[in-house]
Amino acid sequence: MATNESYLEKKVISIGTVCELTGLSERRIRYYEERKLIFPERTNRGIRKYSFTDVERLMDIANKREEGIQTAEIRKEYMKEKKYNERTMREQVIRGQLNAYFRTRE
Amino acid sequence: MATNESYLEKKVISIGTVCELTGLSERRIRYYEERKLIFPERTNRGIRKYSFTDVERLMDIANKREEGIQTAEIRKEYMKEKKYNERTMREQVIRGQLNAYFRTRE
DNA sequence: CGTGTAAGGAATTCTGACACG
């Protein structure tokens, strides 16, 4: 019963299945990779593998494309989100360190 | 951020990837299906697809096999677990109905 | 019983390119 959340990040789904899950064509999925919006892993032999998180991102990309947003613009949005997340994570680390510091002083 | 747990049940992994995840051979994985221990879905064209839950079960099967337990025996164990789970679920439904009943009487 | 392997065919995936707009 090891319900490990990291399953969401495991790159195990091949492109045909991703097509079914997202409704996108292989062409579009590969193209979004070319535009640095999505980063599948590859097997030894070069077969792309995607995670469930990738599938969700692809659906998000499809929505944004429908709104007429270009891939370059979508990439910028993701970069901003990434920076925001990294900042948040750094702050959490610092908060943890501060907590540890004050605990030792009590 | 729809962290839907049903991802664990989604049959999206093809047998080659399952081999890597579990360390089992394709032969063994297909054989355990023949023995009714595991139930992958099939694509239109007949390609087997497994879920993360299936992967976990396969590792469990492998452990039991290592202990020398035969597949028929393993199947019986799973049938017992299944019955137990079904009973538990039925009881939960009944409990819910009872709660609803007494709430309306208050 | 449980697993390996070779065999041949079918389905999947890959890349690079041409097309259209």
Add this chain to the structure above:
DNA sequence: CGTGTAAGGAATTCTGACACG
């Protein structure tokens, strides 16, 4: 720019069978 498509090859998967123990 974003996506479709035909092309040819490489990798994957499938089934049924023979082998061993």
